[in-house]
Amino acid sequence: MTEPFETPRPSAPQEPLFEPTGEHDWRIATGATGLLATYNAAGVLTSSDLHVATRMGALGDEDDERVLLAVALAVRAVRRGSVCLDLATVAETAPDLDWPDPAAWVAAIEASPLVAAGAVRWELGLLYLDRYHRLETQVHDDLEARLALAPPAVDEARLEAALARVEAGHFSAEQRAAVVATVHRRTTILTGGPGTGKTTTVARLLALLADQAAGEDGRLAIALAAPTGKAATRLQEAVVSELGAVAESWPEAPGLVGRLDGLTLHRLLGWRPDNATRFRHDRGNRLKYDVVVVDESSMVELTMMGRLLEALRPECRLVLVGDPRQLTSVGAGAVLSDLVAGYDARPDSPVSALTTNFRSEQDIKSLADALRTGDADAVLGALRAPSEQVSWIETSDEAEVEAALRPESLAAARAVWEAASAEDPARALEELDRYRLLCARREGPYGVRRWNQRVERWLGEDPDVEVYGPWYVGRPLLVTSNDYALDVYNGETGVVVRQGARRRAFVAGSERLKEFAPGRLDAVETMHAMTIHKSQGSQADRVTVLLPEEGSRLLTLELFYTAVTRARHHVRVVGSEAAVRAAVATRAQRATGLRLRLAAPAE
Numbered sequence: 046m047t048e049p050f051e052t053p054r055p056s057a058p059q060e061p062l063f064e065p066t067g068e069h070d071w072r073i074a075t076g077a078t079g080l081l082a083t084y085n086a087a088g089v090l091t092s093s094d095l096h097v098a099t100r101m102g103a104l105g106d107e108d109d110e111r112v113l114l115a116v117a118l119a120v121r122a123v124r125r126g127s128v129c130l131d132l133a134t135v136a137e138t139a140p141d142l143d144w145p146d147p148a149a150w151v152a153a154i155e156a157s158p159l160v161a162a163g164a165v166r167w168e169l170g171l172l173y174l175d176r177y178h179r180l181e182t183q184v185h186d187d188l189e190a191r192l193a194l195a196p197p198a199v200d201e202a203r204l205e206a207a208l209a210r211v212e213a214g215h216f217s218a219e220q221r222a223a224v225v226a227t228v229h230r231r232t233t234i235l236t237g238g239p240g241t242g243k244t245t246t247v248a249r250l251l252a253l254l255a256d257q258a259a260g261e262d263g264r265l266a267i268a269l270a271a272p273t274g275k276a277a278t279r280l281q282e283a284v285v286s287e288l289g290a291v292a293e294s295w296p297e298a299p300g301l302v303g304r305l306d307g308l309t310l311h312r313l314l315g316w317r318p319d320n321a322t323r324f325r326h327d328r329g330n331r332l333k334y335d336v337v338v339v340d341e342s343s344m345v346e347l348t349m350m351g352r353l354l355e356a357l358r359p360e361c362r363l364v365l366v367g368d369p370r371q372l373t374s375v376g377a378g379a380v381l382s383d384l385v386a387g388y389d390a391r392p393d394s395p396v397s398a399l400t401t402n403f404r405s406e407q408d409i410k411s412l413a414d415a416l417r418t419g420d421a422d423a424v425l426g427a428l429r430a431p432s433e434q435v436s437w438i439e440t441s442d443e444a445e446v447e448a449a450l451r452p453e454s455l456a457a458a459r460a461v462w463e464a465a466s467a468e469d470p471a472r473a474l475e476e477l478d479r480y481r482l483l484c485a486r487r488e489g490p491y492g493v494r495r496w497n498q499r500v501e502r503w504l505g506e507d508p509d510v511e512v513y514g515p516w517y518v519g520r521p522l523l524v525t526s527n528d529y530a531l532d533v534y535n536g537e538t539g540v541v542v543r544q545g546a547r548r549r550a551f552v553a554g555s556e557r558l559k560e561f562a563p564g565r566l567d568a569v570e571t572m573h574a575m576t577i578h579k580s581q582g583s584q585a586d587r588v589t590v591l592l593p594e595e596g597s598r599l600l601t602l603e604l605f606y607t608a609v610t611r612a613r614h615h616v617r618v619v620g621s622e623a624a625v626r627a628a629v630a631t632r633a634q635r636a637t638g639l640r641l642r643l644a645a646p647a648e
């Protein structure tokens with residue numbers, strides 16, 4: 046079945062092909078023939094994509110190489126973060142190749158025994174591996190089922206009275222509208238860029254919901270969740286502090302809200318040591334919470350969204366909070382931006398958008414706005430305008446880049462080292478939050494590894510500073526995976542600090558600093574420089590964004606926007622005009638069917 050597309054479709058992911066280093070390159074399949082071998086040699090498909098496709102073909106009695114090519118491309122698509130293969134745009138990935146005739150290709154797929162057996166799914170002009178089709182339709186169906194429920198009962202008089210009390214202090218008309226809409230819904234998607242008052246809005250919302258529940262003599266169990274531990278901690282702290290502000294005009298409010306559990310999504314759903322993709326809470330064992338707020342929802346991948354939706358009781362309120370313009374999740378899917386785009390034209394849309402940025406400096410906001418529109422000339426204009434808050438080092442010359450990065454990176458590392466040597470972990474962690482050097486990726490001349498080494502070398506040039514071994518005093522740490530036993534979580538930051546003759550690692554936690562013998566932390570990296578991906582969900586006073594060389598297509602508009610919006614007071618961009626233009630022109634679009642499904646609700 047082929048259906049017409051009524052909604053604009055994302056273009057194919059603009060990612061580079063690989064260049065085989067020779068016939069022994071591990072990505073080249075030995076023994077491949079025909080179309081698959083051609084696409085493999087051209088750097089489109091890797092040997093593992095071919096392996097999955099030929100295996101499925103052998104098991105499912107399919108030997109049409111055009112179908113096997115489509116299956117291999119679907120495997121590749123998932124590997125790159127898409128949920129499915131968009132056949133209509135896939136030829137854009139390598140226009141010079143001799144692609145199958147589109148109509149004949151579609152006919153071959155429709156007639157394939159693999160489709161008949163359900164091993165792959167063909168729908169909406171998209172080819173899915175079965176698992177991803179099930180996930181996407183589950184997410185869609187669960188969301189639609191939640192939307193179809195009768196709205197929650199609201200005591201309007203009580204709501205009006207409570208609104209008058211939370212309006213004291215700052216609360217814009219936009220925030221008020223979002224809160225009122227959310228009180229009347231079971232599911233809300235609350236969007237906004239950094240500093241648009243999302244957390245402020247959530248805190249007031251919780252006070253209002255708790256007040257409604259108190260009218261029914263109930264108490265709400267509220268989960269404040271996020272994909273990373275750091276984001277969950279930040280949300281909880283911010284909500285508690287905002288409730289403090291509400292208490293100035295409504296002293297009972299924080300008491301009404303009562304229990305607030307800040308936790309990672311993994312922990313919320315009940316992480317299981319025996320299974321990485323299944324949780325203790327599911328359709329048969331739902332979560333007991335009355336309200337679940339998820340911050341940084343742009344980072345939530347399709348699989349996790351599926352698990353979350355199935356674990357919620359229908360009457361549980363769900364508030365997904367995030368910035369759909371930020372990077373998508375590391376895993377497959379682009380759920381938040383799909384929800385925003387998919388619901389866009391629907392009268393029952395559960396999306397509330399906040400647009401006024403209250404935090405960042407004006408010039409940083411202007412640059413972020415220009416990036417939002419995707420207009421390269423506007424971005425260059427914002428970078429070139431004289432400003433105390435935005436600066437641009439216009440170069441891609443390696444020596445000039447190094448000269449530009451050295452003073453501030455070294456001063457920041459040195460300040461952390463000084464506090465760490467003075468046995469002051471709290472100050473060392475504070476210093477760490479003042480400055481970030483952000484790179485688009487980990488490897489290569491513009492990568493995190495290279496710049497971590499450079500900063501260590503500069504630091505070590507000072508005879509007072511010893512940069513020996515992995516646990517040197519002043520080493521900034523980034524936790525790279527959740528460790529429930531140690532109570533440290535992906536995205537948390539730390540420092541190695543002197544303590545008498547010993548060295549200890551301190552990681553910033555929600556209520557306290559967590560202290561460890563350094564050797565106990567194994568999933569940590571040095572953080573003099575950080576990838577933009579890892580910086581998601583955190584901010585620093587001053588940020589330097591190092592652009593990769595033009596033509597590398599490593600930096601997408603979404604990455605650039607995410608990097609710029611990490612800065613509170615100052616952002617500095619280092620790279621050539623061509624690199625800026627290349628970044629603005631490169632979109633990290635992913636093929637998914639969720640927005641198409643949401644935009645065209647079933648009759």
Ligand SMILES: Nc1ncnc2c1ncn2[C@@H]1O[C@H](COP(=O)(O)OP(=O)(O)OP(=O)(O)O)[C@@H](O)[C@H]1O
Nearest residue numbers: 215216217238239240241242243244245246403404
């Ligand atoms: N209506 C308002 N008027 C003035 N200031 C506000 C208003 N709402 C929020 N703020 C302030 O703006 C800043 C950002 O608010 P908040 O932390 O709620 O935003 P956010 O969208 O959650 O940001 P982020 O996603 O970056 O954490 C805070 O200092 C907050 O006190």
